[in-house]
Amino acid sequence: MQLIACPWCGPREEVEFSYGGQAHVPHPAAPADLSDEEWAHYVFFRANPKGRFAERWNHSAGCRRWFNAVRDTATYRFEAVYRLDEPRPVTP
Amino acid sequence: MTSTYRTAEGGRIDRSTTLGFTFDGEVLTGHPGDTLASALLAAGRHSIATSVKLGRPRGVAGAWAEDPCGLVQIEEPFPEPMLLATTVELFDGLAAHGLPGQGRLADVPDSARYDAVHHHVDVLVIGAGPAGLAAALTAARAGARVALVDEQSEAGGSLLSGTDQLDGVPATAWVEAAVQELAGSPEVLHLQRTTAFGSYDDGFVLALERRTDHLGGAAPEHLSRQRVWRLRARSVVVATGAHERPVVFADNDRPGIMLAGAARTFLHRYGVLPGREAVVFTTNDSAYDAALDLSRAGVRVQAVVDARPDGAPHRRAECDDAGIPVLPGSVVTGTRGVERVTHALVAPLAGGQVGPSSAVACDLLLVSGGWNPAVHLYSQARGRLRYDDELGAFLPGDDVDGLAAAGAAAGVTDLAGCLADGQRVARAALASLPLEPAADDRLPSAPESGTPAAPMVLWRVPDTSGAEGTTSFVDLQRDATVADIARAVGAGLRSIEHVKRYTTIGTAHDQGKTSGVLTSGITAELLGVPVRATGTTTFRPPYTPVSFAALAGRDRGRLFDPERVTAVHGWHVAQGAVFEDVGQWVRPRYYPQPGEDMDAAVLRECAAVRSSVGILDGSTLGKIDVQGPDAAVLLDRVYTNLMSSLEVGSVRYGVMCGVDGMVIDDGTVLRLAEDRFLALTTTGGAAKVLDWMEEWVQTEWPELRVHCTSVTEQWVTFPVVGPRSRDVIGAVFPGVDVANEAFPFMAWRDTTLDGVPVRLARISFSGELAYEVYVNAWYATAVWTRLIDAGRRFGITPYGTETMHVLRAEKGYPIIGQDTDGTVTPHDLGMAWAVSKKKPDFIGKRSFARPANTDPRRKQLVGLLPTDGRTVLPEGSQIVELHPDGVLPPPPVPMLGHVTSSYRSAELGRPFALALVRAGRSRIGETLHVPLAGSLVPVEVTASVLVDPEGARRDG
């Protein structure tokens, strides 16, 4: 069982967290202006890379706050956690 | 009972006390400190059970968890299957019998308790042998918080099995001193009889402590029997030692054939001679210790059969002194005997060719094919293994973050090396904390071992018996042989994982502790590839079997999942309600009167509500308090309806959709103030909807000044429903003007009852005149009782979830999650009226314009009336359409939809259903069919609202 470092609470058991999928996919500002295809990309399409992936996480059984993380999907290792208002950090 | 194979003295058993036990019905004795296996061997009993597939007699082949043979079932004091005789500590009154590979679970409830403890440390040391003790002492002396766990009954590991000296005195004296020192260190947790069985990420290790198993029937009731330790460590030291492995040869499975190191353990630890005449077959130096120790103890060692051409020159003189013949360049090719080995067949081995064999009489054949470091926990934590050609073993490769192997588990083979390695690894762990090693952390010195001779890597002896490997057992528990591996390879399998699954090797109780590496070696040989190319199968938890009872701990029965009850649960129980689980909630389903079944009770409850008045405990409804200057903005975005236009004092029904436009929840919203709303959700959706709002507020709209919090538990909700509800509410709450004009439908009013604030809301989930009564949960029973008392003259009828469902279905009100399944839009439910056209956007709006969501062939919610007026359609039933000529279309018959809700209706006097049907609204008036029990039930498609479609009843 992994430890995940909540930006507010520090390292906690992974069972306290829930996964929120790909990060940096904002809700379109004006959905009505989008084509069906563009809208479908927002609703249904997400990246699924092997390797580093910026993801949303929620410390759902802790402080209940959302945050972002860069995680390696091949090793499960968290390389960075950052607040929603912070840009994706450059990981080494 | 004479223990004819017990030594005259020695061993770590308490000879002053005798324990009685039975095995296969035979009454036997042993001593405290014995295992079941050592006590059986002391009685001269080697044969334990027959094998699972072939029925061949099998005995004790190891001395601890590596034993692949000695499976037993315990009968007394409590039935437990599939235990190893070698790991069952003897106690008075033990009754057991041998198992042919399959056991029997107890058919009575296990009254023992099991529990779990979390523990956090700086350094966790697994294994209390020389390396583990050295590591634990080093860490403890530096002031680190330490846990030391070991699976045996006492610390010492391999030191308990030999005659090693440290600082010139027996090593066991150092073990005792080390244990005492650790006991005096306040930051050290030292657990024996505790098996670390799973090693996971970030220093998380699961260990099972057997707290009372060794006490048998004398176990105190107040102690849990077993305890799961959930250990989290900054650094883990895996000092789990090594398992000896055999060499495979024909008929290598007979009772009396044993690992050489195991025989040494039985001699030194348990004071047992495993036989009288021994042959020792080895590929390495370690078995010489067994040969010499047994010889000194009076066993006649017929020969040391050493596969190496030069044998072990430095041990030659000792063997000569002891009169032990050594046969270098020789192997055991087979055995004789049935219930017990009687002869070893010994032959020269030269250039890979086996010469003619001769039979050597023996009742004990000791085998050593080398040592496999116990890398299980290292590998489970995703440590990479590397194959060592010289040792013929897989060793830990690079260190995993925060986890390192030490001592024999890391491939170190001598005592001095193990002590030093344990200290080295502990110091590395300290450096990472960081902590300074203590000024004095001296460890005792072990005598220099002589220059060892290199081991020979020999997986199997060519089968010259004519059996073609069919009796050359690799995995004794699975009866799997060299011939099975050859068949797997012959079938084209190359991956060791495939070979494992084809042959089942390594899948039994012991998970291949002795057979795994052998399989890699033999498979590599047969494929003609290096062993490093074959690799090993994956090591997975648990290291040794763990009972489900232990894993469940206290999370069983009523404690398996939290049970949520409402504040008036006691009243429901007293009224004889029948309950149902709704998520974690326990809700009254119906209140049967004497002689009533559910159908009768529900028909009565429904009729009472529609004709007079009923009361429901609706406290489980989700309630979210939404506050802040932007509360209305948030609700406008998450509901399909316009909520900002709602006036204070009013209520509006709302629907929530995902971004895909599919309904995820629904409920009413009360505007409490300009900046405050109470949003009601479905019982099952409460947590999900709060999470949903939080997610959007936090991730998309952090600029909104709004906060959401659950108040589900704080408020109880009692709908009072039916044409006489106004009378009841008016009587109980005289401060409220209940006239329709003063208190209209979809309005709420605050009042008090004896000074207690109460909120009333005219919300109806049945179509009837209805008032929902909200009050602080502390006053629930008092208010509920007042309502019941005031309603008595109208025959107020408490009703449960079943009646609630019928009443709402008669009105076509869907239950989200029952009548919908994540593919249903508000339009599909006939709720286009709840979708705002004024709002520029809300969650899901854009999806409504997708072509798939405007397709007229979408499934839509409709009503169904079975035309026979009798059939209650099972929920989930499929709906089909017949050809105009009345026959079914040819298979595959198109399915038009399915029944989502189905009940008997007191009001309609017949059963009815709700269903999702393809283009359902355009089919109203048509007859479709529901296949049921081999026939087709005709059903009329109707609008979804079957009772009071004009809404004439809601104002009373």
Ligand SMILES: [Zn+2]
């Ligand atoms: Zn947190």
